[in-house]
Amino acid sequence: MSSCSDSPMNTPTLESNVTSVSGTYSKSRTGSTDGSDEVVPKTEERELLLSEVKVESFAEEPPISPTEPVRIRRGRGRPRLYPPRSPTTSKATKARSKTGCTTCRKRKKKCDETKPFCLSCQKNNIHCEGYKPVEIWKSGKERAAEARRGSTDVKFELPPLMEGVENDIDRLLLQHFVSRASCVLSLHEDQSTNPFTKILLPMALRHEGLMHSVLCLSASHLCSINKSQEYEDRMAHHRGQALHLLNQDLERHKAGETGGIIYEDSNVAQILLHLLHSITDGNTSGEYRMHMIAAKKIAMTQKSKNPEFQSLFDEFFYYHWIASQVTSLDDAEVPMMDDFNLPFQVNPSTAALIGVSDGLFGFISKISNLRRRMRSRVDEGLEPIMDYEALLAAHAIDSGLRSWVCPQTPGTPRYTISMLYRQATWVYLYRTTKDSKPHPFIKSAVDDGIRYIKELPAEGWIQSNVLLPLFLIGCAAFEEDQRVEINRAFSGLMACTGLGNITYAKEVVDRIWALMDARDPDSWDWEKIIHANGWDFLAT
Structure with a gap:
């Protein structure tokens, strides 16, 4: 009697070997006529081997006739106008320059970027508008911070406290007049006894034209010590304003049909200060004479109601009038x-x-x-x-x-x-x-x-x-x-x-x-x- 290993049911077949190599069994039960269950092995898909591919025969196509045009199948879409260039022959693309002059950029012309005006515009006889200032790139965060500062750091200038004293330079000139210039023009070192600070300065605080005259004299003295375009500009400004306001006052104070002028103390003080300005300025054209003539007329025709100011005027006028005879040929x-x-x-x-x-x-x-x-x-x-x-x-x-x-x-x-x-x-x-x-x-x-x-x-x-x-x-x-x-x-x-x-x-x-x-x-x-x-x- 043979063993179980020799039984046909236990003998492995080719299919079972192939299946065992590629995977495990999957059993399913099917009904049979005799009521017994039969185990059907399930095979899995495997890769197709090249040797198992059959070559399909194709019918031979007729040869292409040399007289018939060759039809090339194009891809779908819009046809190209020009054939694409090969990578070896294509030129390297250049970005457009944004540093040219404003005129060339508007005309869309190439600019040689010569500073301050380009040669292209000059050759074409065109007005060159120059170059835009270089803007430093800033991030959005920096721009937002600047916007916040601009909206919060708003400063309003304070109005002038005294008429005629308009800015920081004028305030410096006023201080110089009090501390230095007034002492140079008088024998009084103490401001409390100096007639320029004791008498004239309070008058200047109430009269704009006299204040301009004071600042003009102070600027002239500063320029004689240390030349400065800033001081010269303020001197010219205050001198023009002082003379303009003085002429307005004199026109307004004309007395009657005779045209005689009644000078106020502030106007007389202006004449004295303009006389002194010609001294500090070092003027050699005889500018002081027109002020001397006006002061002489005042000395001969009218007196001030203020005795202190009248004494100051008399002393300063006669001093300079007599001293002028030492250096002039006046008869x-x-x-x-x-x-x-x-x-x-x-x-x-x-x-x-x-x-x-x-x-x-x-x-x-x-x-x-x-x-x-x-x-x-x-x-x-x-x-x-x-x-x-x-x-x-x-x-x-x-x-x-x-x-x-x-x-x-x-x-x-x-x-x-x-x-x-x-x-x-x-x-x-x-x-x-x-x-x-x-x-x-x-x-x-x-x-x-x-x-x-x-x-x-x-x-x-x-x-x-x-x-x-x-x-x-x-x-x-x-x-x-x-x-x-x-x-x-x-x-x-x-x-x-x-x-x-x-x-x-x-x-x-x-x-x-x-x-x-x-x-x-x-x-x-x-x-x-x-x-x-x-x-x-x-x-x-």
Whole structure:
């Protein structure tokens, strides 16, 4: 009897081997006629082998006729206008430049980008609009932050507190006028007693035209110390505004049909400040004369109701009027009383200028009148130049100076500057009446004058009155050692005050020295030298 392994039911077939290799059995039961169950193996799909593929035969196509066109099947869609270029022959694409000039970009022309204007526009005779500014790229976050700052950082300018003081520069000019310029123009260092700050400044706070005049004078003084286009622009602005408002006031104040003008104190103050502006500015065209003429008319026709302002006006006007005779060929004589006093009184202790309050300018005016008389005799060829009347006038002036008593307290700077004016007045008289040659008398007088100058404080308010006596003594310095001291005094005066007219006064003195060394007899007549140069300025 055979074993179970030999039974046909247990003998593995080919199909069962193939199936066992590729997977496991999956049994299903089917019904049979005899009621027995038969196990049917389930096969899975496998990959198709190349050897099992049968070659399908195709019918042979007829050969293509050479006379028939070849039909090429094109792809669907819009036909190409040009065949595509091969990658090897195609040109590299270039991005369009956005840095050309505005004109070329509008015309859609190539720009050579020459700065500041391109050559393409110039060759085609076209106006080149230039280039747009380069904009720095900013992210959206940065742009939003700028927008927020622009909306929150809104600043409103405060309106001016005082009429005429319009910006920060004007406020600086006002401060300079109070702290420096007012001290240069007066003998008062203390602002509480300085007439410019005590009298004129409160008037300027109530009058716009006077405030413009104050700022113009301050800007002029700053420019003489340190040249600045910014200060020059403000000076021109305030000067134009001041003159415009002054003319408006004068038109409004015309009295009746005669056309006479009644000047208010603020307008008179403006005239004085414009007169002083010609000094600080160093003007040599005689600009001060029109202001001097107006001030002279005011002095002769009207008086102020304010006694302090009237005293200030009298002193400043007569000081500059008499001093102008020292450097000009004007034939008009200043009216003087027989006792050499001015037709008004100024308290020496409160005087802003030396020479007027103490009576010395009465002597200077007489000497100027004597010089005009002698110059006329020289021009007409009359002999002798010193006639009998001139000799009597010179003797009277000399006697008056010897009997003059200084009203200032000895040992003070005011006393020293008064004695300096007395010394310079005598030198002025000597150079008018004596020959232009060295002499022991004039040498001694100049040496004493230099000693007075050296005794004065080198800085401060006292230097504001030094220029006129320094000029007169300098025009009589025959000795070389004297000229060294005069040069040192001029340099110190310029550094201290910064007045623009000092430079021209020094040039005249240098010219006089050259004539002295050449033994020129006309070296006494510096007025002619100034006139020959086309200059007209105040040595104050």
